[in-house]
Amino acid sequence: MASKLAAFWNHPAGPKTIHFWAPTFKWGISIANVADFAKPPEKLSYPQQIAVTATGVVWSRYSTVITPKNWNLFSVNVAMAATGIYQLSRKIRQDYMSVPEAPLNKV
Structure with missing residues (x-):
């Protein structure tokens, strides 16, 4: 176990480098996007989601x-x-793709 931890610690993309911390903090974008699953679709932004998808x-x-x-x-x-x-x-x-709701006719 200690050798695996040492290998991880000393890896060129390990926690002693920016190559580890930049992607680790980038998880915040994905977590925020998951939190937005509860947001109504009309509040979502095409440019933002296209940028997130293309970057990924x-x-x-x-x-x-x-x-x-x-x-x-x-x-x-x-x-x-x-x-x-x-x-x-x-x-x-x-x-x-959604069918718009018919307006209610009040008499």
């Missing part, structure tokens, strides 16, 4: 080709892409 997709790919492999960066960006896609799907369903 682009950096997920990039994190697999850099050296050293940074699996923390990969996982946070997969989470960003997934939550962004989910939020975009909610917004698109609301804006383009």
Whole structure:
């Protein structure tokens, strides 16, 4: 167990480097997006969710080709892409696929 902890501690993308802390703090974006699952879809922003999704997709790919492999960066960006896609799907369903309610006729 101690050798695994030492390997993690001394890894080039370990907790002694910015390569660890930047993706760790980036989890806040994904957590905030998950918290917004309770928000009504009409309050979601297309530009924001497109940015979150695109960032997640682009950096997920990039994190697999850099050296050293940074699996923390990969996982946070997969989470960003997934939550962004989910939020975009909610917004698109609301804006383009829902049937508008008929107005009530009062007599």
